[in-house]
Amino acid sequence: MDIEPLYVAINSSHVFAASKDNFLIWHFTTPKTQSTLGLSGSRHRKDRLYHIDDTPSGVAEVIQDLDKSYQPNTNMQETGDPICCLAVSEKILIIGRESGALQRYSLPQVALVQRYSLTTRPQSLAINCTSS
Known part of the structure; x- marks a missing residue:
């Protein structure tokens, strides 16, 4: 892992880890899933690193899925507004x-689909089962 994980969350298929400046998404599979899908010999990288100040549109993931050799550049600079918590649903x-x-x-x-603004620093976040 290229970051120091300070915050971690998980859903049924991904682990999310964040440092102050970056967040990493790692797609995991269980041995049962691998054998069912015939992926036991698959060795390509299944994690993606993002900088908190970037605005991902989902396009890089599509390109990377089509061209396994494509590696997007990730900004590793310090941000002026660090990450302080995260939450995830499906x-x-x-x-x-x-x-x-x-x-x-x-x-x-x-x-990135929406930005919201609170008047105070969030301490922790939670998402309900319907993501509403």
Whole structure:
């Protein structure tokens, strides 16, 4: 892992880890899933790293799925508004920042779809089972 994980969340198919500046999404499979899908010999990388200040649109994931050799560049600079919490469901990822900003990403394509603003720093986040 190229980041120091400070915050972690999980759903049925992905692990989400975040440092102050970046977040990583790792797609995992269980041995049962691999044998059912015939993926036991698959060795391509299943994690993606994003910088919190970038605005992913989901396009890089489509290109990477089509061309396994494609590696998008990830900004590794320090941000002025660090990550302070995150929450995930099957449909969305929400990341809280120290300024009170919330960023909502759609899953599984990881596209930034909405920004919200709170008047205080979020301490923790939770998402209900319907993501509403």
